Amino acid sequence: MWRFAGLIIVIAFLLSGREPAAIPDFAPPVQGGMQLTGTFGELRGNHFHAGLDIRGAVGRPVYAVADGFVARIVVKGGGYGQALYLDHPSGHTSLYGHLDRFREDIATFVKRRQYDLESFELDEELNPAHFPVRQGDLIGYIGKRGFAFGPHLHFELRDRETQDPLNPMSFGLDVADTRPPFVEAIRLYELDERGNPLRGESQQVRRLASHRYTTAEDTLWVNGPSFGLAVKAYDQQNSLNNWNGIYQMALRQDDSLRFAFAFERYGFDKTRYLNAHLDFEEQQQGSWFHRCFRLPGNQLKFYRPSEDGGRLQLAPGEASRVTIEISDKAGNQCTVEAVVKRRARPLTPIYEQAYVYQLPYDEESVIDNGSFRAHFAPFTFYEDLYFQYTLVPEKSAGIYSAVHQLHDHLTPVHRYFDLQIRPNEIAPALRKKAIIAYCADGNNPYSFGGEWTSENRLRARVRALGNYSIMVDTIGPRIRPERWSGNMRGWEQFSFRISDNFPTAGDARDLRFRAEVDGTWILMEYDAKTARLYHVFDGIISRGEHRLKLTVTDDRENTTLWEGTFVL
Template sequence: MRKKIVLLLLLAFCQKIASQSGYPKDYFINPLEIPLVLSGTFGELRSNHFHAGLDIKTQQVEGHKVVASADGYVSRINVSLWGYGNALYITHPNGYTTVYGHLQKFSPEIDAYVRKKQYENERYSIRLYPKSKELIVKKGQVIALSGNSGSSGGPHLHYEIRDVKSRTMNPMLFGITVPDHKNPTIQNAYAYALTDSSHVNQSANDVKIVFNRQYDGDLLANKIYAYGKIGFGINSYDRLDGALNRNGLYILDMSVNGERVFQFAADKFSFDESRFINSYIDYDKYINQKQRVQKCFVDHDMNNLSLYKRITDGGYINVKDSMEYTVSIIARDFTGNKTKLIIPIQGKKDSVAIPKKEKITNRYFKAKLPNTIKDSIITAYFPENIFYEDFYFDYSFENGVAKLHNSTVPVHKNFRLTFDVSSYKTEDVKKMYIAKKNKYGKLNYVSTKRKDNTLYTLSRYLGDFTLASDNHKPTVKTIGFANGQWLTKFKTLKVRIHDKGSGIKSYRGEIDGQWIRMAYDPKKGILTYDFSDKNLEGTLHNLKVVVTDNVNNSTTFTTTFNKKN
């Protein structure tokens, strides 16, 4: 007996050690020297992707000290106008890499390294991979200041932990803790009839479920009457302490008659699977109602999300006539707070009063096969496996607008759309581009390539496309100084650039004929040069800024200023 107890204790100890080695709890420290309050959680549902880290609030300002979470070396540096903006990647001896995004500026040592490379290459946006001994950092060392660079919607720090396979991991698994005493909120729930013979409350379409809160805090739905293969989904969010942001769930469970048939857990994923979010959610509701409904079923075999943990029969329920079922859907956050929705089901084979809504066209796309549309002007090629299901495709070309179905159908990979422009003059074609037309009629430039007598683009979005022309040059204006002005007390030099047509493709700044590092904030349209970058010889200086748009209209702006070192 005693040997058995010792063996059990030893086994428990080994399991604990194994768990700790999987996710070292005391290895990483918080990357900011202020209390952690989140605006975004790991695995949160975002546009076309799952959120890959934690978004940490910086009290609505930039400039907080960002520190290395552990010893290591800077293995990658990104300076980008979009995405993570200014970002650092630190590789640690335990094999993990931490990522720090949307930074305002790097520490002096790191910035000197970046500045040298930027001047060597004469380009601001740059991606660098320092060697392991070039930029060594210590745990708690200041590596940057927090900011709002890239695609950030406001000042914050984006923080990630990645493993040796570059999979992004939930930082909370490593002991990064954030207070949370609030239960998740389930706003809406839906039942889906998933075959031609199934129905819910006599409807072949999805049905909104009515529910009420009980005294014990659980949510109880009105009984639904269903038959055949059905599924469920919920629109839910979680709030953490200290913030009003609607964050994502950590775990979503569904059980039928007490047996778990579905689980989603936001612990880790690979970036190449992130776009499967558009299959995980009810994409139609996201586009039309701005609801991200998480489906508790997997509706096609192409979706291989590793965030699915326990799936039985795809998460579907085959409801039989006269049988009763109880479905429990539980939304949990990382600290264990939870909200349960209970849905009673009565199996009832009935007539369908509300038939399935579907527009029948003369084109039926098979998702597992390539599909092509071709007429005198338009060629659209859709490779196999870029759609999640078969459907009737709605196409027309009228008044110069190519209608490629609509935006409610997600596209997993690029398709190719080509316009024949042989009927246009060569000089006119040089200023033309392909634009996507939004629901308000606004035209937005999409990356356009030229080949022979065609213009083409690669896109992952359906909708309305047309040809547009841009004959306007970009504009360049100084901010806060005039031609010939003395700028001795100025720390920075700023100009505003803008293009009202195809958008800005590139820019170049020079002082006295030499390239200068001008940081570009595309959200504000401002170029900024920091005078501390280099010493200027003499007092009178010539500034030259060349800005080019996406159809190669170019503006060269020149002015002078005076400055003493």
């Protein structure tokens, strides 16, 4: 297995045109064995998982995997929360995310920089002399900061030059695994001549043995000459029953390899193409299918080169046996087989869609009806889009334009596109509070912000299809004391919850906050997933009576002030 992993690395470097570095000897970032709750390349919302999620209780020590130095420190309320980036002589970067705390000297440095900058958020690049490390040195402790919904270490290995994430399990960081992946279902798609899916239908599978599956129906039928498949599959390691991601897949038609991929490395600039790799509409409804064919606008580089991109062909009346092989990093494999046959004469008419505009995926498109304007750059979509549009006159209070129904929210959008909406009557005093509001499938609206153009249109960059209109945000954020008292003698911290009436997206800014005690800035830490804002007493605030002033500001510059007196 080690030789096979090494071969993959060498081939990847040769294809990239760069000389491969020697495969380094990385040590595990935790002691006592690794249990994985997430694997490299797993399908996540709008991105592939860039590393390993290693289970552990809050406070479990984390160690440097190789000699090097701390090259970057990031602190933020979302994302990886508290994270360390270590650079290594081998040409790699290791990342340790969701840390509860850093080791003492790093933590002291971080707090000093936060007070110097008067900012909770920090993104600091360091030179090698600041914090050199040896393999096995303590660097921090496992936590659940940032967007982590349970304590774990998010661990990555990257190519230091490109920052492309690499599969850590190709560098000797293995876990015990003798269990093959398993299959939940497959999907069958009919495709047009450009490879655009016309329709898809899920097919149940039945298990023949621990590692073999077939479809519940003996034969799957298609009407046209071209079709594709997708598979819903997961993997498990020996020590946990988590449904983790698969490592690789190969599609064969009558024993001929037609499509394959393996999760070894990718570029962060390509990670959103996950929405083309999977069936986005199914994912939005809770099912995660790997496509075994390439959508026309999918620019991921880890697929096996193929002229037809996994699009399979059948003549009228012809049948073929299709096999999907799914493997994990330890080499365990399962297969699912299906017999697919093309009808001699289609039972249904040629598939047609009602649409208002046709948007080729690889061409620039502009829609302007006077009331709204949308500009789509080439490759905004992954396939040709038969775009549906409806203008709904709106008289509801709080909405200052028609509602523009742009297709539907189940269609993925890769690139931001420029959207402009003309308002109905809006008072001059409200113009600076106006926002492009987005609503999908009856959910609460959120704000993409916006600025006015010389043509009296509100303009914003957006990256979703659904219902858009102009609304105004005149309401300040909400500040709710969570843990607060006038007498906090003996307390370890105080805390608040902050929220706003409009969640933000695109260029709209998140909530900003500032806290002062007796007129001097103090550090308030923020957990974005719970909207919790808190201060840990650390000796900076002296004993006695003090006054706290907390301000929170939203994207439209609405500000809320909270003040209170306390004794420490």
